[in-house]
Amino acid sequence: MVGQSEVVIDVEPLIRVEGLGKSYGDFRALDHCSLQIHAGEIFGLLGPNGAGKTTLMRCLLGFVRPTSGQATIGGFDCWAQRTEAHAQLSYMPAQPQLPRLLRARDVLRFFAEVRPPQPPRGPSQKNQPPRLDSATKGGLTNASVRFERACQLADRLQLDLNRWVALMSTGMRQKLAIAATLCAETPLVFLDEPTANLDPDVRSQLLQELETLRANGTTVVFSSHVLSEIEQVCDRVAVLAKGKLVGISEMRQLQQGSVITGRLPAGTIWEPIGESMEWTAPDRFKWQSYRPLEDVLPGLLSLGVRDLKIETLGLLDVYHRHLAYHAGGEASDRSLHGKDDGT
């Protein structure tokens, strides 16, 4: 939902997904999904197991061919022009597997050298200024600089670069994959459950790296089951269930959201526009608001509210309400939903 004070972004989104669907036989893994992700956003993907998060990512990465709809990254079609699209992005899968018969250093060298000097600019990026890469020298990204950066990152993650990948633990391989992924400094990064096997220290280090990416203007698509992480780093979050996109919420709004309960004098007629209001008894209400409390409370107090109770609305509540709404259960907050095009 776009807030009133928000400036409407008038640039082409970095990722555009329109009616994307993917079926495996009769099973619909992804069903008419539409969303847009703008440059510089950290976008979270949430959903229960089998919701379609990975399928959506795999469609965007050109690993699977959509059965309907279209997805573009930087204007490049994710299936037909996937190589060009890949030049814009780096990706770390949920359980990264790296060549086992190589040493960690060789793996980092491979990922540093395999990229072209400078990613091609997509049709939707022609009018945008070139993105400055810290490893850019004279207009070309130097592979050796990229490798150096990967080594520095690996060093920060306390990784032994002389060790064979086959002899690494799952967590160490995850760290190596993080270093290999982030060394590219691409405009777009896909991270599929990146903190799954990491110890708390490295997890917080990674979240710090994400903050650095945000500061550099990198777009991150982040999938995780850990809601606190999503809450901490994401600007927007999409919830998927049974292959459908059931809601997109802005984290900033969620953070100022609250559930307000109380009693109003009998006969009071009051209906806040565009927000979820529920009368649990003739004089008792439950209101889910995403406005700042300082805007809400004076009005309520003027109506003579009693037994006022305010609870902060967390991502878990939103997540559950989205899923419940999709399942056809209790009434959900429609205001959480973005427009159909996901803006």
Add this chain to the structure above:
Amino acid sequence: MIGPLLRKTWLETRWLLGGCLVLMCFFFWLRVWLVSRLDSGRFQQILELLPNQIRSLVRVDFSFIVTHTGRVSIGFEEPMVMLIMAIWCISRGSDLVSGELSRGTMEMLLAQPISRRRAFFVPLCYALAGVTMLAMASLIGTWLGVATIQANEAYYPAITIPLIGTSVPIPFAKPIEMRVPMYELVDWRAFWPGAVNLFALGVTMLGLATAFSAYDRYRWRAIGGVAITLILMSIVKVVAMSYAPVGWLGWLSIFSAFEPALFISQTSTNPAATWRFYFFGKGDVLTMSHWTYNLVLLGIGIGLIWHASRVFERRDLPAPL
């Protein structure tokens, strides 16, 4: 982008390639050594004892097989040679798609700005280079053997008939044992048609393994599929050669086109067979030369590789398990 891919493939497979090359080289050296140990006369006696059914399986003239060159050329048809080539081709071919998929390494690889075609063809070219090196290793092993080994040869003392000047061996005399360098008995350059035929077979096996790999996500299943296909083809060849009414079955086996000893004998005895697709052999019968057979093998191999690349470029990549 090709360089890093080649380097990665090399680092992953160097021990396998090195092992196969050393084994191939050593086997051919050993083969020459074994030939040098066995007396030609005794070898001829052994061949004459073979029943006709077995003789029908050998397409090479026995007069050629009893020579040192002929006996060394049989080495190209040894199961060990085919096994080494099969190990390399099946391991590399199956690894191209299903191997990377089953290990889960394909995802991070293809998330890089590398086209699927490149991710397919760079390791494939490396595998083809390996096939070439293995075929060359067979020649190098033979050359090493010929250059370093001496053969035991028994000569009967001969008497020279006066006036005519002809020498006649005395059969009842005690033979004279002599050590003769193999390079005086064998010219290693005569074996190149065998090495070329081995290369062509390698390309076909690689194509077959690649095709199985392109369709599957499990490497063990791709390896199983290729292994069963190759075993069935070798059985088909034996059946086709043993029983004339089903000789047409030979067309169904790639091993029907793998006859290195025959091709070595053809080029050794008939220079017309060296650079032609066909020639007139014994009794002026039109005979296909080794080039025709090799082209068939290469055509099948390249066709399978092309098909595998098309499948790989269009298929969905399943998520790792």
